[in-house]
Amino acid sequence: MMKIFKLTACALIVCLLVTGCGNNAELEDNHTVVKTDEGEIKADALYEKLRDKYGISVLVDMIDHQLFDEKYKTDETEEETINAQIEQMKAQYNNDEEAFNAAITQYLGVEDENELRDMLSLEYKRNLAIEDHVQDSIADDEIQKYYDDEIIGDMSVRHILISPDTNDDMTDEEKEAAEEDAKKQAEDLIKQLDDGA
Structure with a gap:
């Protein structure tokens, strides 16, 4: 999951860099984005790679946000869980905000604590959805049968x-x-x- 968020953040950063600050935020297909001694990278090639590499994960995140934010409202348990996770992460960096922010940017692909909270909230809600699905789709007698057949298995005792x-x-x-x-x-x-x- 962290990989998806890294990729999403990278795509966002590249898009922001590509669009620039001017009035004309779009690059034309043949516009050169990067020029090196080895050649040029054109805008259309960049957009193609970004779409292929990050598009699906961004779309899945957006869909999950829409579905899960509606079904699983943020509650006190979620807030406590997220706060505990963030405090644990900060403790790894001796509560040094600068080191913490650098680490979450580098390893998780999020820019600040608010984005991290959003990412952790989505993960929390995804886990709730998985638990609901498992509860709805697997009956207790099926679990017991699996346990009896597979975990304990056939035993001969003498x-x-x-x-x-x-x-x-x-x-x-x-x-x-x-x-x-x-x-x-x-x-x-x-x-x-x-x-x-």
Whole structure:
């Protein structure tokens, strides 16, 4: 998701750079945007690359904003979650605003904390939509069946009982010797099983 936002921010920055500050904000198709020793980059080639590379992600974000902002109104839980995430991010930069802003611009492609809040809000609402979809589409009995079949799987359990050969007529020493013999048999059997028998 961070990649999408980086790409969106890059597209926005390039568009702002390309349009400039003059009255004529559009570049003609054959207008040179960048000129280097190796050649030129024309406006139509730039627009084509921007549209192909970033257009879909920008469109998806816009659609998600429209759908999710309507269905999932911002509430106190969302605000608390976003605030906690931002505080955690700021703590990584020792609450240095300048370092924090540079990091979110570089790594997340957002210009300021407000854009970051918007991005985190969209992510939060996307997660709510996913949870709703999963709850609506998967029944509890299906989850239990999957758990029983796949997580636990088929198990075969066997029980081996080794008991000492004792009776009431034996002396304490004989009973103790029989228990030691049974213990030795059990230890030998465990060793065999550990060795792959």
